[in-house]
């Protein structure tokens with residue numbers, strides 16, 4: 527069957543692509559557009575490694591068909607830094623060693639940014655619940671949660 | 685597989701009716717995409733209903749609240765008026781999955797996926813929610829408890845789909861509540877779920893009650909004996925004990941590593957009772 531033509535905006539830039547109806551947005555991002563920062567952990571909505579923003583909502587790219595992106599604004603980890611200037615969350619994750627293997631990190635960063643963009647004063651409990659859909663097999667989560675709390679504190683101070 | 689995203693109910697019905705082979709409605713996709721990937725279902729057509737206004741709208745009127753079947757959990761959780769009127773339904777919805785899942789998951793999908801453990805269904809049943817259903821013969825209404833007929837099975841006919849949920853007018857001194865038991869605090873499927881909706885009079889006597897249980901039978905149960913135990917009482921200990929016994933007695937659960945039959949039966953009674961106490965406290969305040 528013929529591939530469908532989809533028009534979107536990705537990280538602020540217009541972006542067209544062709545995809546089969548059953549391809550997920552995750553497949554399209556990684557295999558078609560070579561935006562491989564978004565990771566595939568489980569492909570069942572459980573791990574959050576594929577977290578992206580679609581029209582301002584945090585979602586799992588593995589649970590969306592690529593064709594559903596028609597007319598939508600998509601934000602991925604590739605759009606988080608401004609050129610060489612890292613986002614404060616990225617800087618803090620590095621400074622505080624909030625990652626080990628790094629596989630979960632793009633998902634955590636996208637999800638944490640979504641939280642801080644709506645609430646720069648979350649409690650630790652709020653951070654932990656917000657990030658409950660992001661799994662990390664390395665860090666034990668504490669350093670991730672602390673890094674997010676510290677960035678929030680910096681945002682409030684600034 | 686073909687994908688269509690119609691912008692009207694009629695168009696969606698037509699696409700579904702004309703499909704050769706298996707057609708699926710797509711709302712948030714948080715069940716459907718997992719099932720397609722696992723090979724449980726192989727649709728030849730997917731009809732995305734998220735571009736249809738009626739399915740995406742929440743409206744609050746004097747005679748009740750209407751929630752579009754494809755409204756997401758996140759959207760419902762941000763709606764102050766629905767939250768104030770139906771806190772139990774909103775808390776049930778917000779229990780679904782993670783933040784990411786909340787960005788997509790809908791009430792229509794939760795109901796029509798027909799899992800016995802679906803969190804919003806006991807809350808919808810307790811609230812006496814009515815489904816507006818569209819199909820080739822026009823629209824019809826049906827109470828939520830008539831939709832699911834067994835695990836993965838619904839009473840919806842070919843090319844029918846749920847348009848919206850209609851919640852009745854909220855009476856004074858009424859409130860709902862939903863509780864579930866899971867072995868951890870987040871990201872798990874209910875071992876037992878209990879939804880309750882109560883109306884009290886000025887003296888605190890229970891005038892109306894609905895009690896619904898999830899995950900303890902092939903479909904969500906409306907426990908009429910539980911409601912009977914409450915109506916006419918002040919929700920005193922004796923009434924609550926009767927309710928607890930009625931809830932436990934209604935159960936016909938599975939036995940698995942996440943909960944034995946004995947455990948589920950007992951927890952159903954306990955949760956029903958606790959949900960009544962929460963609903964009572966809420967009802968006394970409004």
Ligand SMILES: Cc1cc2nc3c(=O)[nH]c(=O)nc-3n(C[C@H](O)[C@H](O)[C@H](O)COP(=O)(O)OP(=O)(O)OC[C@H]3O[C@@H](n4cnc5c(N)ncnc54)[C@H](O)[C@@H]3O)c2cc1C
Pocket residue numbers: 570571572708709710711712713714715716717718733753754779780781782785788789790791792793794795796797801802803804840844845846847871872873874
């Ligand atoms: C990680 C994860 C965690 C989850 N946690 C929970 C949980 O805690 N509690 C819980 O209850 N569920 C949970 N779920 C399951 C799922 O998220 C919910 O059932 C959700 O509400 C489904 O809604 P949806 O819009 O994504 O449905 P979809 O996947 O779009 O649809 C589900 C089914 O319903 C049909 N359908 C959808 N909308 C309609 C309609 N309007 N009319 C007729 N048929 C329709 C579809 O054809 C499909 O068969 C979880 C899922 C994941 C992936």
Ligand code: FES
Pocket residue numbers: 565566567568569570571572573574575576577586587588589
């Ligand atoms: S890959 Fe999407 S949630 Fe795991």
Ligand code: FES
Pocket residue numbers: 624625626627628629630631661662663664665
């Ligand atoms: S750093 Fe390895 S999975 Fe999180």
